Structure formats: structure tokens, C-alpha cells
Amino acid sequence: MDPNDKIYQDYLKILKEELIPATxxxxxxxxxxxxxxxxxxxxxxxxxxxxxxxxxxxxxxxxxxxxxxxxxxxxxxxxxxxxxxxxxxxxxxxxxxxxxxxxxxxxxxxxxxxxxxxxxxxxxxxxxxxxxxxxxxxxxxxxxxxxxxxxxxxxxxxxxxxxxxxxxxxSGLTDRGGLNVRDILDFCDHVRMEDISEVIGRQIDYNSAISEEGLKRNYGANIGKVLLRAYGNDVRTRARAAAAAGSDARMGGCEKPVVIVSGSGNQGMTASLPIIEYAKEFGATREQLYRAVCLSDLVTIYQKMGIGRLSAYCGAVSAGCGAGAGIAYLNGGDYDVIAHTIVNSVAITSGIICDGAKPSCAAKISAAVDAGILGYQMYQNDQQFFSGDGIVTKGVDNTIHNVGVLAKEGMRETDREIIKIMLEKTEPSASVTN
Incomplete structure (x- = not known):
């Protein structure tokens, strides 16, 4: 992919539109x-x-x-x-x-x-x-x-x-219609570092800082801390804990900013923090890390394109899938590896609902990251889900399309019921935490 290509420039615009700070x-x-x-x-x-x-x-x-x-x-x-x-x-x-x-x-x-x-x-x-x-x-x-x-x-x-x-x-954003897994991979292989270093570097710095804060202090249900205490300090647990701790802090009112993806700080952290942990474990270069995070971001954005900004479908699932793809890329995975990682991971966790922003988001993030990693490990062990296995169909882009239809159309009534359950006792006034 050449930097002068329209698709290259569009992908850069999408990253700059999506990867913005939010407090x-x-x-x-x-x-x-x-x-x-x-x-x-x-x-x-x-x-x-x-x-x-x-x-x-x-x-x-x-x-x-x-x-x-x-x-x-x-x-x-x-x-x-x-x-x-x-x-x-x-x-x-x-x-x-x-x-x-x-x-x-x-x-x-x-x-x-x-x-x-x-x-x-x-x-x-x-x-x-x-x-x-x-x-x-x-x-x-x-x-x-x-x-x-x-x-x-x-x-x-x-x-x-x-x-x-x-x-x-x-409306008002760069057209996302050109997103597909093969072109995303091509872009991440060839993008000039100077074109992404600012947006990806800021994402890594901001999201790492709030994750560290979540592991230092008490926020929400402290899912990040629980993971490390219960399951040890291996890289897979650290990857889950880093993303969960960022959400612990953010849902608990931490004042540190995050860099969001698809309008969500939880998704921005889930798409980046697990890859950062794996990059530390493998001694990856800065360039390898940036390209892997870039791929994770774009895979997440691509999935959310069909789902929508708000849905009954938990956005962490898409970002955990993106993280799995980014980890696969960090390990030298080619198109087949990344495509199978995505399909495997979305098949595992596509049933997780979004019932609002709150402390349990951190636990859902942990599950989504785990599914992303498992999706990659399945392919490494010559295992995969096949077309006809539930919502999985032939081709990664077609499976992503199915997920979008499921989330946006199929879960519309689910969303209504979730909201009805949540709002039965809602008081629309300010309140303070204990």
C-alpha cells in the first residue's frame, strides 16, 4: 500500500478521528x-x-x-x-x-x-x-x-x-466502507511510522498511565488486582489485568484521560493494553508495538462499523478480538493467522451484553481479552471454528458482517429489555458514591 493511495490516507484519517483523548x-x-x-x-x-x-x-x-x-x-x-x-x-x-x-x-x-x-x-x-x-x-x-x-x-x-x-x-466522519481485514493488514505492514507515531504513542502513554493507576488504588470491583492475585503474573493474566485495571479506574471516576476507540475509552484500553504487555514479554521494538496496536485499533473500528456506537452488544468483545489480532501480528502472524484469530474470538464471546457503563465492564473486558488470546492460540494449535458453526461463515469479513447484523438488528429488542430493566428504579438526580 502506497502512502499516496486514497485508502492509505483514509485509514490515517480514521485513526486520527477515532484515537482522541477523553476524561x-x-x-x-x-x-x-x-x-x-x-x-x-x-x-x-x-x-x-x-x-x-x-x-x-x-x-x-x-x-x-x-x-x-x-x-x-x-x-x-x-x-x-x-x-x-x-x-x-x-x-x-x-x-x-x-x-x-x-x-x-x-x-x-x-x-x-x-x-x-x-x-x-x-x-x-x-x-x-x-x-x-x-x-x-x-x-x-x-x-x-x-x-x-x-x-x-x-x-x-x-x-x-x-x-x-x-x-x-x-455522518461527518471519514467513510469506513473501505475497511476490510486484508487492507488493514496491508496498511499496518506499510504505514510510515511518522504517520502514526503521535496518535498511537499517545494511546499507549495515556492508557498505560490509567491502567497503572487502576492497579495502585481501589476502584470499582478491582478486577485488575483480583486477576493478578487469583491467577498469577504470567503474560496472559497481565494482559487481561492491565486492560481491566484501566476500566476499574475509568468507571470509578479516575481523572486521568484515556485515548478512545469507536467512541469508547474501555475499547481504546482493551485494544491497546494487552498488546503492550505482550510486547514487553517478547522484547518487541517500538515499531513492532505501534504497528500491532494500529492493527488492533483498526480491527476494532471495522467491527464496530456494523454494530454502531451504542448497542446491546458489548463493545469490549470487538476490542478484545482486536487485541487478539494485534497479539497475533506482534508474533509475526500473516493474513491467515489474523483472520482465523478474529473469527475464533468473535465466535467465543459474541453473546456478552452491554448493560451500561459501570464496574462490571472491567470483568467483561477480561473475558473479551481472554477470548482474543484463545482465538489466536486455537489457530496456533491447528484448531478453528468452521463456517456453519453458529454465526461463523466462510471468510473473516463475512463473519464480521454477521456479527454486525446480530448486534445492530437482532439485539434491538434485547437492548430495549436491558434498558427497561435498568431504568425501572432509575432516579435521574445526582448522587454521590459511598
Whole structure:
């Protein structure tokens, strides 16, 4: 693949669009971003606020700690944080570098102002509309389809900005239609290091730092620590523990940023941290590591293209599969090895559901990484799943397509039931962890 080829340039654009820093779980951060932007447009501290959100947004924000809020959870907390101290210019780092006095003001604002959360009156899976009011003035900011995609800004009935999203979920992003496993491998074999060193290097640095934090302190259910204590310190366990510990910290409100993949910090960590551990074990060069992580990222993005940003299908499964492919690549695996690793691993864990962002995500990540590694080890031991074995069909790209159909279409009703179960006792107000 030549650097002047359109597909080469498209793949670079996709990496730069996807591998961006985020402080905190991306769904509450998207709420905070919309709220910070709405206050900016209003030009005053709002007296009241209403958030209309899709069920999937409510699901993913319900149980996760919003960073830099002293342990607050939920949509109302994320909105209050964005209004009081958010910097909309930082987008998914809108709540980074918050001062202690601002954290106290967030709680005070939440306790003394009306913040109402209502279900969005549409069928858009990813939808956030924040309306803020002060006196006779009113402003609304709408985000659709992905976390930073502001599609509408209005003030006092006047439209200040409007973007059509008719072309689909990833409108405004580089077309992902050219992604396939063979071209991903070709790209990773030939990409110039100077073209990926910044985005991949930042992913490795940021995600390694939050993983280390997760292993040092107590966050969530401490899955990373449990794995090391229960199963030892071999590379396979370390790979699972590193990714799980990053999620432990992130779901627990750690203020360190992560580099996301497909809109998810958990996926960004799962796609990178296991490969970093294997690279240490094998004494891999920096170039080998970067190319392997690049492949893992693109394999993850490719799978998520058919699934969608939010689904009843756990995104960690896709990223664990990507990690397995990256580990295979790090070991010199060619197209056949990588293709079989992907097929084997998705066949193992494609039934894991997404029931929102919370501490158990770390355990699901551990299972997904283990499946990715097992998928590779199966091929190393002359074993594989064949066409006709469940959702597996002939050809890795065709199997990935099947998974996308299963997740986006087949699990639609599953998603509704998950949300119904989760929201039966949901209180849309700020709360603090014990």
C-alpha cells in the first residue's frame, strides 16, 4: 500500500478521528460537553436545565462516576458539572483540570437548581439535547450519532447552527466502507511510522498511565488486582489485568484521560493494553508495538462499523478480538493467522451484553481479552471454528458482517429489555458514591 493511495490516507484519517483523548466515560462526558456549550450560548448561569436523552445514553450514564465531581453519578451530575465548570472548547476533555472549589459548586448548583431528565421523543440511538434557561433567555444544544457531533444550536428560537445527519450514524466522519481485514493488514505492514507515531504513542502513554493507576488504588470491583492475585503474573493474566485495571479506574471516576476507540475509552484500553504487555514479554521494538496496536485499533473500528456506537452488544468483545489480532501480528502472524484469530474470538464471546457503563465492564473486558488470546492460540494449535458453526461463515469479513447484523438488528429488542430493566428504579438526580 502506497502512502499516496486514497485508502492509505483514509485509514490515517480514521485513526486520527477515532484515537482522541477523553476524561471520563464518554457518554456522561458528552452530556457535560453539551451542557457546557449550552451555557456558553446562553451567556449566563442557567436557572434551570432540561436534558432529553435517548435510552442508550441514559443506560450508559446511570451507574458510572463522572470525573472531577467528588463521586457524583448520573445525567444530572454530568450536566451540572458541564454548566458549572466545563470548558466546551476541550470537547471530550470538557471536565479536565477542574479546581476543588468548582467541585463543591457543582453539588451546590445541582441541589439548588432544577435539572430535569426526560426520554428523547425520537428513535435516534445516540441523542442528547440540553436546554438551559435564564430569565427570558433560552438555549439548546443537540448532539446526535456520536459524542462530539453537535447537530443543532439555537438561542431564543433562532437557529445559530444546524448540521444534517441524514447520511447515517457516522455522518461527518471519514467513510469506513473501505475497511476490510486484508487492507488493514496491508496498511499496518506499510504505514510510515511518522504517520502514526503521535496518535498511537499517545494511546499507549495515556492508557498505560490509567491502567497503572487502576492497579495502585481501589476502584470499582478491582478486577485488575483480583486477576493478578487469583491467577498469577504470567503474560496472559497481565494482559487481561492491565486492560481491566484501566476500566476499574475509568468507571470509578479516575481523572486521568484515556485515548478512545469507536467512541469508547474501555475499547481504546482493551485494544491497546494487552498488546503492550505482550510486547514487553517478547522484547518487541517500538515499531513492532505501534504497528500491532494500529492493527488492533483498526480491527476494532471495522467491527464496530456494523454494530454502531451504542448497542446491546458489548463493545469490549470487538476490542478484545482486536487485541487478539494485534497479539497475533506482534508474533509475526500473516493474513491467515489474523483472520482465523478474529473469527475464533468473535465466535467465543459474541453473546456478552452491554448493560451500561459501570464496574462490571472491567470483568467483561477480561473475558473479551481472554477470548482474543484463545482465538489466536486455537489457530496456533491447528484448531478453528468452521463456517456453519453458529454465526461463523466462510471468510473473516463475512463473519464480521454477521456479527454486525446480530448486534445492530437482532439485539434491538434485547437492548430495549436491558434498558427497561435498568431504568425501572432509575432516579435521574445526582448522587454521590459511598
Amino acid at each position: 471520563g466515560c464518554t457518554e456522561p462526558i458528552a452530556v457535560a460537553y453539551a451542557a457546557a456549550k449550552a451555557r456558553e450560548v446562553l451567556g449566563a448561569l442557567p436557572e434551570q436545565c432540561t436534558i432529553a436523552a435517548s435510552a442508550n445514553i441514559i443506560k450508559n450514564v446511570k451507574s458510572v462516576v463522572v470525573p472531577n465531581t467528588n463521586g457524583l453519578k448520573g445525567i444530572a451530575a454530568a450536566c451540572a458539572a458541564g454548566i458549572v465548570a466545563g470548558d466546551a472548547s476541550k470537547k471530550l476533555e470538557v471536565l479536565a483540570d477542574i479546581e476543588e472549589d468548582a467541585k463543591a459548586r457543582m453539588r451546590t448548583y445541582s441541589d439548588t437548581h432544577s435539572i430535569t431528565v426526560v426520554p428523547a421523543d425520537n428513535d435516534i440511538i445516540f441523542y442528547i439535547a440540553v436546554t438551559v434557561k435564564s430569565g427570558a433567555d433560552e438555549a439548546t444544544v443537540v448532539i446526535e450519532q456520536f459524542h462530539t457531533n453537535i447537530t443543532s444550536v439555537t438561542r431564543n428560537g433562532e437557529t445559530l447552527y444546524e448540521l444534517s445527519c441524514e447520511s447515517g450514524e457516522d
